[in-house]
Amino acid sequence: MPRPARIICVGNRHHPDDDLGPRVHALLAGSKLPDGVELVDGGLCGLDLLRVVEGAGRAVFVDAVEGFAPPGEVVMLGREDVAALAEGPWGHDAGLPYLFHLLPQVCDGEMPDLMLIGAGCPAGAAVVAGIAARALEEAVRP
Amino acid sequence: MTVRKILDIPVNRVEGDLELRLEVADGVVVDAWSAGTMFRGFERLLVGRGALDGLVVTPRICGICSTTHLMTAAKALDDVVGVTVPDNGVRLRNLALMVEHIQSDVRHGILMFLVDFANPAYRDHPLYEEAVRRYAPLAGEAIIEAVRETKRIIEIIAVIGGQWPHSSFMVPGGLSYAPQVTELLQCRHVLGAYRAWYERRVLGCSIERWQAVDSLAALDAWLDEKASHRDSDIGFLLRFGRAAGLDRLGGGHGTFLSYGSLDLPGETAAQGSGGQLIAAGFARGPTVEALDPAAISEHVAASWYTASDGGLHPSEGKTEPYASGKEGHRYSWVKAARYLGGPAETGPLAERVVAGDPLFTDLLKRQGANALARELARLTRPATLLPTMAVWLNEVIASGARDVYVNPGPITDGSGVGMIQAARGALGHWIAIKNGRIDRYQIITPTGWNGSPRDSGGVRGPWEEALIGTPVADADNPVEVGHIIRSFDPCLVCSVHTVRKGRTIGRVRLEA
Numbered sequence: 001m002p003r004p005a006r007i008i009c010v011g012n013r014h015h016p017d018d019d020l021g022p023r024v025h026a027l028l029a030g031s032k033l034p035d036g037v038e039l040v041d042g043g044l045c046g047l048d049l050l051r052v053v054e055g056a057g058r059a060v061f062v063d064a065v066e067g068f069a070p071p072g073e074v075v076m077l078g079r080e081d082v083a084a085l086a087e088g089p090w091g092h093d094a095g096l097p098y099l100f101h102l103l104p105q106v107c108d109g110e111m112p113d114l115m116l117i118g119a120g121c122p123a124g125a126a127v128v129a130g131i132a133a134r135a136l137e138e139a140v141r142p
Numbered sequence: 143m144t145v146r147k148i149l150d151i152p153v154n155r156v157e158g159d160l161e162l163r164l165e166v167a168d169g170v171v172v173d174a175w176s177a178g179t180m181f182r183g184f185e186r187l188l189v190g191r192g193a194l195d196g197l198v199v200t201p202r203i204c205g206i207c208s209t210t211h212l213m214t215a216a217k218a219l220d221d222v223v224g225v226t227v228p229d230n231g232v233r234l235r236n237l238a239l240m241v242e243h244i245q246s247d248v249r250h251g252i253l254m255f256l257v258d259f260a261n262p263a264y265r266d267h268p269l270y271e272e273a274v275r276r277y278a279p280l281a282g283e284a285i286i287e288a289v290r291e292t293k294r295i296i297e298i299i300a301v302i303g304g305q306w307p308h309s310s311f312m313v314p315g316g317l318s319y320a321p322q323v324t325e326l327l328q329c330r331h332v333l334g335a336y337r338a339w340y341e342r343r344v345l346g347c348s349i350e351r352w353q354a355v356d357s358l359a360a361l362d363a364w365l366d367e368k369a370s371h372r373d374s375d376i377g378f379l380l381r382f383g384r385a386a387g388l389d390r391l392g393g394g395h396g397t398f399l400s401y402g403s404l405d406l407p408g409e410t411a412a413q414g415s416g417g418q419l420i421a422a423g424f425a426r427g428p429t430v431e432a433l434d435p436a437a438i439s440e441h442v443a444a445s446w447y448t449a450s451d452g453g454l455h456p457s458e459g460k461t462e463p464y465a466s467g468k469e470g471h472r473y474s475w476v477k478a479a480r481y482l483g484g485p486a487e488t489g490p491l492a493e494r495v496v497a498g499d500p501l502f503t504d505l506l507k508r509q510g511a512n513a514l515a516r517e518l519a520r521l522t523r524p525a526t527l528l529p530t531m532a533v534w535l536n537e538v539i540a541s542g543a544r545d546v547y548v549n550p551g552p553i554t555d556g557s558g559v560g561m562i563q564a565a566r567g568a569l570g571h572w573i574a575i576k577n578g579r580i581d582r583y584q585i586i587t588p589t590g591w592n593g594s595p596r597d598s599g600g601v602r603g604p605w606e607e608a609l610i611g612t613p614v615a616d617a618d619n620p621v622e623v624g625h626i627i628r629s630f631d632p633c634l635v636c637s638v639h640t641v642r643k644g645r646t647i648g649r650v651r652l653e654a
Contacts, residue, residue, distance in 0.1 A: 014187060014202050043308040044202060047249075050293040051306075086280055101280055106290040 002036060003057035003112070005139035008049060010042040010063040010096065017121050020064040020128065027132045037139045046095045053103060058113040060138045061096060062131060064121045071120035072127050074134060079103075079114035147617075160593070160632055162623065163473075166614055171623070174602065174609040176593050178476035181446075185461040188583040193553040193575045194219065196583060198310055200571065203585070204633060207564050209242045209299060211571075212312050214560040218571040219314035221558030225550035229407035231316030233534040234302050234546060236404045236419070237329075238312075239562070240531050241298045244336070244524040246565035247490070248344060250631050251521035252277065252288040252375060258628065259382045263621040269382050276378065284343075284375060291339045297332050301325045316547035326539050333535060337528045346374025349525045356500040358508050376521060383514040392513035392626035394608035395485050398425040398492035399591065401570065402433065403563035404530075410537060412530045415497065419530055420563050423496035424481055428503045430496055434482075435561065438570070440586065441478040441597035444471060452598050453480055456572040456584040457557065478594035478603060479586045487511070487604040488567030488591045489630060490519035511608075513629035520631065554578045564588055566631045592630040605630050 007028065011021030025041050033039060042049050042061070053059045068075040079100050086097035100114055117135055119127050147166055165173040184203055188196055196215040201208035213235055220227060227235070259273035260282065267273075276284040296306060303309025304319040311319045337349070345352050347370065355364045361380070364371055371377050383389065402422025406414050415421040422433040439453030448462040465472075478485075486492075491511065494502035505515050557574040567588030574582040594603035602610075605627055614620045 012202055014184070014199065041308060044204070044208065045307045047289060047293065048296055048307060050289075051297065098280070102286070102289055105286050106293065 003055060003110070004036050004038045005058040005060065006038045006040055006052065006056040006112075007060045007062065007135045007139055008040040008042045008052060010045070010049075010061060012044055018064045020119060020121055020123050020131070021062045023123075023128045024062045024132045024135065027128060028136070034136065034140050037136065047099055047102070049099060050103065050106065053099070053112055053114070054108050056112040058139060058141075059115075060135050061114070061116045061118075062135055063096060063116060063118050064123075065116075065118035066120060068118075069120060072123055074117065074119050074127065074131055076134070076138075077116045077118075082114075082116050160627075162609075162627070164609065164614070164620075164623070166617070169613055169615065171609050171612040171614060174606040175473055176476075176595060176603060176606050177474040178589075178593065179474075181463055181475045183461065183463075185583045185585055188580050191580050193222075193578050193580060194313070195580065196571065196573065197313065200585070201308060201310070203587075206246055206633065207242065207566070207569075208308060209238050210562065210564040210569060212310065213239050214562050214564075214569050214571045215573075216312035216314060217560030217562065218558045218573045219553060219560075220550070221560065222556040222573065222575060223314060223550040223553055223558075225315045225548060227316045227405075228545045228548055229409060230538050230541060230543060231546040231548075232405050232407045233410075233538050234317055234321070234543075235312055237531055237534055237538075238299045238302045238309075239404065240527045241295055243565045244340075244527055244531075245292045245295050247520050247523050248288055248340070249292055250565075250628075251344075251379070251517060252284050254631070255517050255520075255625075255628050256375060256379060257282070257285065258621060258624055259378075259386070261619070261621045261624075263616060263619050264386070267382075267385065269378075269385065272378070273382060276375075287343060291336065291343070294332055295336045298329045301329050313547070314553065315550040318547070320543055320546045323539055323543050326535065326543055330532075330535055330539070333528070333531060337532075340524055340528065344375045344521060345525060346370040346372070346377055349529060352522065352525050357504040358501075361501065361505075376518070379514070379517060379521060383517070386625075388514035388517075388625055388629075389509055389512050391612060391622060392516070392605075392608040392629055393510050393611075394487055394604050396427050396511060397481070397484060397486040398495045398511075399481055399486035399488045399568055400424075400433070400493045400496040401435075401561040401563055401568040407534075407537070410533070412533050419527075420493055421497040424486065425492070425495045428495065428506050430498060435559065437482045438586070439480050439483070440584075440590070441480055441594075443478070443598040443600075444595040445474050445477045446472050447477065453478075453483065456570060456586055457559070457574070457582075459572075459584045461584065474595040476593055476595060477586075477590055478597040479590040480594075480597055483597075483599075485594065485597070485601060485604050485607070486591060487608075487630070488563075488588050489516065490523045490567075491516045492567060493523070493563060494519050513608075513625045516629035552578070557582075566633055567591060587633065589630075589633050593632050605632070 009021035009025035012018045013022035028039050065075050083101035086101035161177045163175040164171050200211040200215045257277045260277045264270045276282050300306035301321050303311035311317050355361050402418040404419035423430045440459050441453040446465045448464040559572045561570045570586045572584040592604045608626050612622050
């Protein structure tokens with residue numbers, strides 16, 4: 001049985017600066033997903049998403065990003081790009097960079113492909129829809 | 143001549159939204175101001191929403207303590223309607239909360255506190271190479287092992303709550319979901335494996351052996367007893383921490399607060415105090431008094447909120463931002479939580495002092511509060527929780543995991559409070575409901591106690607006070623300050639985690 005692709009939406013729906021992931025999740029949760037694609041509300045978690053990532057063939061994270069492009073512009077980052085942002089010790093404000101960095105050393109089973117799709121916030125409805133479509137496209141990519 | 147200077151330290155690894163201002167004279171801290179730089183505002187967000195909405199909204203306050211806020215919100219609503227949660231509901235709620243504690247304690251101890259021993263400030267220390275091998279950021283063997291082992295334990299919350307993350311399974315009256323016995327049997331394996339790892343790696347001995355350590359002399363004897371003790375994380379914390387003088391840093395006011403936590407079921411083999419596993423109380427030094435919830439207040443004299451004379455009890459408190467006026471006096475978005483009008487520290491050390499734990503009472507008498515004792519209390523707290531977790535899990539399984547909920551009826555009007563011990567200390571939610579909607583919601587977090595600014599009397603908050611007298615050898619790398627602040631495990635910002643670009647990296651630009 002092939003390993004599923006998981007779209008993992010991360011963020012805080014109560015903070016406009018960080019609500020991209022939950023909005024994409026809400027959009028995708030109301031639609032039929034392709035076979036083999038699973039949707040996860042990752043909420044505020046960082047390292048606690050390790051168990052969600054394990055077992056997936058591909059994990060497509062969706063989260064707000066800062067500093068990569070003007071708000072509203074879609075940004076896609078690979079595992080090493082995000083892992084490189086992990087600097088220094090883990091803290092309460094540690095997020096996906098630590099997970100991306102540590103996963104190869106702590107992953108049970110085969111490593112999934114990892115990527116992050118995001119945009120600066122606040123993001124308009126068109127951006128949210130565009131990221132949702134892009135996440136689906138990446139999830140089913142052979 | 144005394145050389146005085148002001149240091150502004152963004153303690154960005156502690157929290158991106160915490161800043162410290164220190165006045166240093168001849169290399170020693172003589173005054174300190176701790177500023178929370180982010181307005182949180184969850185209390186205002188809740189007003190006008192449905193009575194149950196705190197169950198969903200408040201877990202988003204913190205990515206680490208989401209179950210803790212869920213528990214506190216549920217207990218506040220229990221209190222509004224006066225419902226008694228059935229025994230299995232109590233056990234399963236407690237188990238979920240304890241999972242969050244034992245994961246947080248180990249992660250903080252190893253990933254946030256011990257990692258400082260690999261700071262280049264200690265490069266000439268005889269234990270530095272060992273510290274780097276164990277705790278180098280993102281690479282030390284203990285760091286990797288701690289992440290690997292602590293990821294599994296949350297499966298217990300997923301089973302109890304039927305979902306992970308952001309399980310919203312606690313509701314007034316108990317749980318909205320009754321896990322299957324077969325799933326709970328699996329939890330027993332997960333819990334057993336975690337305990338075995340914790341004993342081997344963190345303690346270096348069995349929990350029963352650790353529980354026999356009841357004084358400073360017994361602690362010294364334990365350390366000398368076996369190589370496995372010295373090589374454990376606790377052993378290294380003691381060896382390095384003492385050599386670095388952490389048992390002489392970070393004293394504070396010497397007052398301690400615990401709300402009490404983990405209600406005992408009506409019928410259980412577990413034993414506690416005052417109907418709870420974690421005792422409630424207030425202590426001045428080792429002298430413990432009963433907790434009076436009416437003695438809690440919040441001051442805003444130094445906080446950016448509308449003024450009130452003295453302090454207000456949280457059931458009467460407001461969260462009205464007021465960023466103008468008295469410039470220089472107001473310096474934090476954190477209010478000043480006070481007990482009997484004075485500051486009190488909270489957290490694992492406070493829990494142990496209030497409980498009359500013989501080891502920590504002896505440490506307090508002989509050494510006073512200090513950064514090393516705080517972290518020792520945190521990293522050994524799982525030893526106080528794991529045995530009871532097994533008891534409660536077995537009791538739920540033996541009773542078929544039935545009866546986890548009673549219908550509390552409609553929640554239309556009333557007020558209530560949920561008070562528990564979060565991983566970082568005392569957490570309270572005070573709620574008032576009118577016509578089925580939230581009329582008032584006030585939250586005091588552990589950092590509202592430990593990281594509070596000055597109060598109406600100008601008295602420093604606990605970690606502001608704990609910093610006084612701290613030597614700062616290198617203003618560009620104030621590792622001593624970091625030890626003290628992190629011994630309180632501050633939490634201000636973990637509700638927002640965007641991926642920030644820290645330096646130039648490649649990217650792929652796509653069209654939306």
